[in-house]
Amino acid sequence: xxxxxxxxxxxxxxxxxxxxxxxxxxxxxxxxxxxxxxxxxxxxxxxxxxxxxxxxxxxxxxxxxxxxxxxxxxxxxxxxxxxxxxxxxxxxxxxxxxxxxxxxxxxxxxxxxxxxxxxxxxxxxxxxxxxxxxxxxxxxxxxxxxxxxxxxxxxxxxxxxxxxxxxxxxxxxxxxxxxxxxxxxxxxxxxxxxxxxxxxxxxxxxxxxxxxxxxxxxxxxxxxxxxxxxxxxxxxxxxxxxxxxxxxxxxxxxxxxxxxxxxxxxxxxxxxxxxxxxxxxxxxxxxxxxxxxxxxxxx
Amino acid sequence: xxxxxxxxxxxxxxxxxxxxxxxxxxxxxxxxxxxxxxxxxxxxxxxxxxxxxxxxxxxxxxxxxxxxxxxxxxxxxxxxxxxxxxxxxxxxxxxxxxxxxxxxxxxxxxxxxxxxxxxxxxxxxxxxxxxxxxxxxxxxxxxxxxxxxxxxxxxxxxxxxxxxxxxxxxxxxxxxxxxxxxxxxxxxxxxxxxxxxxxxxxxxxxxxxxxxxxxxxxxxxxxxxxxxxxxxxxxxxxxxxxxxxxxxxxxxxxxxxxxxxxxxxxxxxxxxxxxxxxxxxxxxxxxxxxxxxxxxxxxxxxxxxxxxxxxxxx
Numbered sequence: 001x002x003x004x005x006x007x008x009x010x011x012x013x014x015x016x017x018x019x020x021x022x023x024x025x026x027x028x029x030x031x032x033x034x035x036x037x038x039x040x041x042x043x044x045x046x047x048x049x050x051x052x053x054x055x056x057x058x059x060x061x062x063x064x065x066x067x068x069x070x071x072x073x074x075x076x077x078x079x080x081x082x083x084x085x086x087x088x089x090x091x092x093x094x095x096x097x098x099x100x101x102x103x104x105x106x107x108x109x110x111x112x113x114x115x116x117x118x119x120x121x122x123x124x125x126x127x128x129x130x131x132x133x134x135x136x137x138x139x140x141x142x143x144x145x146x147x148x149x150x151x152x153x154x155x156x157x158x159x160x161x162x163x164x165x166x167x168x169x170x171x172x173x174x175x176x177x178x179x180x181x182x183x184x185x186x187x188x189x190x191x192x193x194x195x196x197x198x199x200x201x202x203x204x205x206x207x208x209x210x211x212x213x214x215x216x217x218x219x220x221x222x223x224x225x226x227x228x229x230x231x232x233x234x235x236x237x238x239x240x241x242x243x244x245x246x247x248x249x250x251x252x253x254x255x256x257x258x259x260x261x262x263x264x265x266x267x268x269x270x271x272x273x274x275x276x277x278x279x280x281x282x283x284x285x286x287x288x289x290x291x292x293x294x295x296x297x298x299x
Numbered sequence: 300x301x302x303x304x305x306x307x308x309x310x311x312x313x314x315x316x317x318x319x320x321x322x323x324x325x326x327x328x329x330x331x332x333x334x335x336x337x338x339x340x341x342x343x344x345x346x347x348x349x350x351x352x353x354x355x356x357x358x359x360x361x362x363x364x365x366x367x368x369x370x371x372x373x374x375x376x377x378x379x380x381x382x383x384x385x386x387x388x389x390x391x392x393x394x395x396x397x398x399x400x401x402x403x404x405x406x407x408x409x410x411x412x413x414x415x416x417x418x419x420x421x422x423x424x425x426x427x428x429x430x431x432x433x434x435x436x437x438x439x440x441x442x443x444x445x446x447x448x449x450x451x452x453x454x455x456x457x458x459x460x461x462x463x464x465x466x467x468x469x470x471x472x473x474x475x476x477x478x479x480x481x482x483x484x485x486x487x488x489x490x491x492x493x494x495x496x497x498x499x500x501x502x503x504x505x506x507x508x509x510x511x512x513x514x515x516x517x518x519x520x521x522x523x524x525x526x527x528x529x530x531x532x533x534x535x536x537x538x539x540x541x542x543x544x545x546x547x548x549x550x551x552x553x554x555x556x557x558x559x560x561x562x563x564x565x566x567x568x569x570x571x572x573x574x575x576x577x578x579x580x581x582x583x584x585x586x587x588x589x590x591x592x593x594x595x596x597x598x599x600x601x602x603x604x605x606x607x608x609x610x611x612x613x
Contacts, residue, residue, distance in 0.1 A: 035420060119599075128528070142345075269441070
């Protein structure tokens with residue numbers, strides 16, 4: 001480690017100073033460019049994909065099933081599948097995630113067990129998504145004997161995948177609730193659970209919702225876990241019950257990426273990418289809105 | 300609200316009801332926390348049990364040292380080395396892009412950007428990690444590879460370079476945000492001491508701030524590269540399905556040709572029609588186990604280093 005004593009001696013001549021200024025500017029420019037280059041690359045690619053999607057992204061595309069013929073292909077069943085999967089996945093993930101967060105912030109005493117649970121959750125958040133697919137395959141399909149590629153298996157697997165993210169963000173939101181509120185509740189005789197359910201959780205709700213919406217966006221963008229649990233790439237009907245097979249927008253995009261015709265590569269697929277990104281960006285915008293409300297309340 | 304209703308009653312009348320509720324609530328939230336631990340246990344159990352089934356028919360030694368991966372074509376070969384090699388090559392390629400850009404972005408955000416600029420730039424950076432990986436794969440295949448063809452005419456349709464580029468872009472935010480935390484954790488007094496001695500901003504950043512935040516920056520590298528190792532869809536779509544051991548001394552051969560990563564091999568088996576009873580199907584879990592072990596160790600190491608730099612200046 002460098003300590004302050006490694007810094008050049010104070011007596012600097014003006015010439016050194018001048019070359020120092022040039023280096024200062026160079027550092028700023030390099031850092032600024034580096035910050036922008038990733039974003040610039042992404043925006044260039046987005047511009048390309050939007051231009052390519054023009055003419056393909058229309059009502060016909062949004063309301064049709066997939067097809068071998070590019071002009072007839074659409075994303076409707078996949079979109080419905082993604083939405084249903086999200087609807088089934090959010091309730092169990094939220095209940096479990098908030099519950100775990102409440103335990104860790106309000107009940108758990110600093111102990112080895114608590115530290116272990118903390119480290120465990122941080123690590124779960126870093127497990128590759130394809131491995132979550134293997135968990136779904138081994139647990140729900142092999143052990144519980146559910147059917148490959150159904151809405152229920154997809155939703156349960158995704159619920160487990162987003163559980164650590166929801167737990168971490170909920171924990172942050174609950175920790176941000178000022179302790180004075182809890183003390184005030186205890187002071188007027190509220191029990192611990194009354195304090196949590198009526199004071200702490202309502203106050204933490206915007207933060208919890210922000211985290212949930214962000215994890216929803218992540219789940220809708222996942223593909224690999226769905227491949228592992230055998231979600232089909234071509235489904236022509238929308239699922240009617242949790243036991244039905246379904247496909248997601250991401251699976252649909254992945255299967256189209258195999259079609260060599262340019263009409264697919266730079267037409268249908270581009271339209272699908274724009275559709276997916278619009279959905280995800282709207283969710284992100286919703287999360288930013290919730291976060292702003294949340295911050296406003298506390299100031 | 301029964302709190303207010305009960306407020307003037309003697310405490311012991313409501314005590315029994317509340318005690319039951321309190322106990323129930325406590326156990327319920329504990330169960331939720333336990334589920335997160337059970338999930339980890341579930342992942343490890345599923346991987347170990349099914350990998351053990353695979354290793355009953357295929358020796359562990361042949362799997363770990365075999366240099367050929369051919370799960371579907373007779374004679375079948377399950378040597379994981381080419382897949383590990385594919386993963387490492389793409390991770391290396393993405394590291395060359397993401398590590399310098401990420402650290403420089405972290406320096407900009409922590410040392411130069413005003414709070415208002417930072418509030419805009421940081422979420423923009425995070426978007427890079429929010430774009431679905433299947434979309435990055437599409438970008439690499441349809442836009443980046445044809446563009447690279449102008450520079451390297453011999454490049455294949457599926458190639459390591461385009462996959463490395465998109466994975467690199469994807470992990471920039473991980474490097475930037477953890478490095479920025481580490482750089483911010485460096486006490487202001489160290490910087491001020493530097494300026495007080497007449498050092499320029501360049502000297503303060505390069506000779507004081509970055510060395511002081513070094514362990515945190517290393518942690519950001521470890522955690523970001525763990526993401527790159529686990530990345531699946533972009534490398535499946537862009538890098539192709541040709542398991543091979545690349546020779547890093549021949550950069551052209553390494554980066555301009557297709558390669559297959561561990562994750563892409565798993566997708567490949569998952570998409571094929573192998574049944575639950577075949578050796579190929581069980582090999583999924585063996586690769587999964589190797590992948591999980593690699594990322595798990597990196598994540599543990601990364602969070603350990605992070606917690607150390609957080610404590611250092613407190």
